[in-house]
Amino acid sequence: MKRYFIAAIFVGFIVLAIGLYLGLAAASPLPSFRIETLEGDSEEGKALRLMGIFENGPYNETVEITAEGSKYAVERSVYERFRYSLTPDIPELERLIAAYPGFMRGKYFSSANYYQDEEWLVRLRVQDTYAGSGIKEGRYKFMVDMLDKKNGQKRSLAAEVPDRLDIRKVMDIQKLGDTLAVALLAYPFQQSGFHDIAELRIYHVSLENGQISDGEKLDFGLNLQANQDIRLYEVSVPDSTASQKYLLLEATLLETEPMPAGNASNNVRLERTIPTREHRIFIYEYETGKMNTLTLPSVSPEFDGNIQFYGDDGGIVRLMMTGEEIHLSRYRLPDLRPDNEIQLTAADLKAESLEKTAWGKDRLYILHTARGLPAVTALELSSGNVVYRGAVTAAKAASANPENLRISYMTVRP
Amino acid sequence: MTERDDFAAPAFNHRDPVYLQVVRHFKIGIATGRLSAGQTVPSRRELAAMMKINPNTAQRAYREMEDQGLIVTEGNAPSRITTDEKVLGAIREELITEAIDNFIDSVRQIGVPINELLEKIRSRYESKTAEDKGASS
Amino acid sequence: MIRYIKLVLMELHRFWKIYAALAAITVISQTAGLWMSIRSHIKRVHWEMELTSIGTYAEFAKTYGRTSFRSIVSFNELFFMGPVMICIAVLLIYVFLIWYRDWYGKNAFVYRLLMLPASRFRLFWAKLTAIMLFVLGLVALQIVLLPLLMAMYRQMMPAELSLAESVFSYVRHHIVFQILLPPHAADFFLYYGLGFVAVTVVFAAILMERAWRLKGLIAGILYVSAATLVMTFPLSLDYVLYPHEIWGLMGGIGLVLFLASVWISRTLLAKKITV
């Protein structure tokens, strides 16, 4: 009998200890935060996701805060982490996966571009072809997969890029009737040495037979000097997969100067680049192939802040932000006439310091601190009005010291 | 066990069937009076244990003895040595005859005349019996 | 059922001395290690304070920072993780010994065990249960020990120098404990479920060796390798499967491996085992 008793105690000890441990762990001893709506529609706040660090004794815990609550990275299960590691953190892709899991199967993790309209979902992936020993040849294939949303039929085709290039990035794809326009950022192919100036090329691929047009090299109308260069960026838009009339590119002009002598070695041309304070926006119209340029007023050299562009419905917005001030300039498309200008100070927003911004449809979300706590204010871009204000609050005020919370960035999931 | 010393194990040889050796052992016991007429005999298991033989062998020995009328069993009562004088006499007779036959077989090979032999037997028998008496007292 | 429990009890009884030694090593080493670390840390603080003529702990903490349980433990990590590693090693070895000691022990107990009336399969379950109990027992011990050690830390460390942290934070950031003591229930069942399947696979391999000796050894090694390969195979399918599908597939494979191992073991024990 003694044996049974001891064994029962042993098993009881195991069950109790482990059960208690898992139970207490599930109750999460880490403080819980959430975004509380202070003003405006609470629905606005639901799109927000704040990623931050909570300083927990000797540890820095990564935490994600939404209107629902907070989730710490360490508290995620192995499966959640595994799923995170395999799922892209891109809202557009997540929506596509949810809507078309069959088509998106195995397609979501490699970098690719997507286009969708009422009828079609198109995916383009650029595939390198390599010479025997894995040396880049400068030859590429466009791998196109299409889904007919109406009947669920899939089609695939491949088109060989006729030019030898060094492709950097596919900026955008658009379906124009039976052809697919592909906007590429590329350098002319070179076996070795340094690149020339980046080019933007537009290819038209027939979705009927895969025939591909010669690359149309866009002329930016810039007469760049030897010591000048440009950096091209897509202007972010509310939904990169949506049908767009225009391709919006932001160009930052750079000046290069050789590094002081002595630092240069044989083959390497060392230089440092100085961004000029001049920005241009190129507006390429897919239908007509015409390109417009918007030269924005130069930024004063004293400006020490963040400049961003956003392609809104029928307009382009330039955002200039410092810790104290926000300046939005809107230009209408396609005529590029200045629209409205919004200028706000931190004080206007009842904020101590402006930290980060994120774009949404007709929205600018501003992350700032208010009374020492992270807070978010949303502006309506078209009107400049504050439509939403929210702040991070601790659910169990006693256990959480919000001073230990730092928000690193904010994303918006429409 | 002491009361059963009468049935103590003899030295069996390995070549003759053990059950026959047991039977013979009983006969000698009866002939010499070690076992008396009407005495109960041990159960076959007791006998096997005492003689260190297989119980099946003991069983067979008893069966043989029953066949020969040496022991009798009535109902559920334990078996007994027979009280039939005829049988008892015959056992004595059989043992003597057997011994004499053995003796004659070996002596005949030497070729001793019968009178000399009888004389020698008498004197040896008397001196041996005297010796045994001296040793036992 | 009652015989199965009796067999389990017997397996527990056969190992209890070594097991108690493992538990004792863990408790003593971790407690003593922590005690020494805290003592030497406070001594160092005093020495430092004297050297820099800092008057109070609070001032010291302001300059040099506080020292968490984690840091204190890390001064002497061997005292802490050493016994854990010993426990793991001993239990890993015992997965084999729990069978082989029946054959190669001083008296071949396996005769007796295999000749017990009714199914020999109970032996398999009993040994499997025993191994899981041994593992979980040490897990439970560590779970109970950690908060006690933390209490000792709070007791011994001057409040001004200490930095509070919960057991869960400590475990979640500890490279070994986060795997051995996963606080997330799903992870706990995942890890120990996998361990359970792994033990059945190894048991099947051991019984193959016991049934066919050298040939069985080769078969066993192949079986274990194949099982490992098959189990991890879905992870390489991330280009065609969604994460939840991969997970589901692995779960299914785990179940199949478990059932296959149980079936193999059952068949071998009933028909092929050789003493």
Add this chain to the structure above:
Amino acid sequence: MIEIDRVTKKFGRKTVLKDVTFTVEKGRITCLIGLNGAGKSTLLKAIMGLMPVSRGQIRIDGQPVSEHLYEKVAFVPDTLTMPPFMTVENCLRFMRDFYDNWNEERAAYLLSFFKLQPADRISSLSKGNAAKLNLLLGLALDTDYLLMDEPFSGIDMFSREQIASVFTSELIEDRGVLLTTHEIDEIEHLIDKAVLLDQGRVIREFWCEEIREKEGKSVMDVMREVYHP
């Protein structure tokens, strides 16, 4: 009746048992005689299901070997098979725990008959006592058949006599006994039937009394004929 029917056992290329056929009758003591390595132990293990056979069949009262075998047949291996950490009492409790046909009364009787101390540890038992305990564990089971592997080897004279006395006692009455030995001398009178095994084959199977009666030969004589012709 235990029927061993054309049993063949191979270890790799080596044939240890070849077409072995004989029977063990209830109420009889059958002795499997053979030199070391003749395959005696292998055969006992095969009967007990401790080793699969390559070919042939073993039937107990007409039934093939199954897990119910152990309620009908007890096996006393050539060494004690209880772990060293147990005490004699532990062993008895183990048997009581796991066998429905454990005869507690008989176990108690044998314990006193063999003069074994319940508190003694297995690891500290003398060879003789270990053999006695081993025998006890087999005898105290109410089985129809009893298999013993070399019950007399390697133990002292006195213990041998005690063990031999078991064979003539009610302890094995009516049971079928199969025992192996490589020296027959001491137990010639105890056995009913001898099966001579040589290099995995049965070369003679006979009833001992019959061979004495008909041919006037001892079991030893037959063995001599067979092994040294």
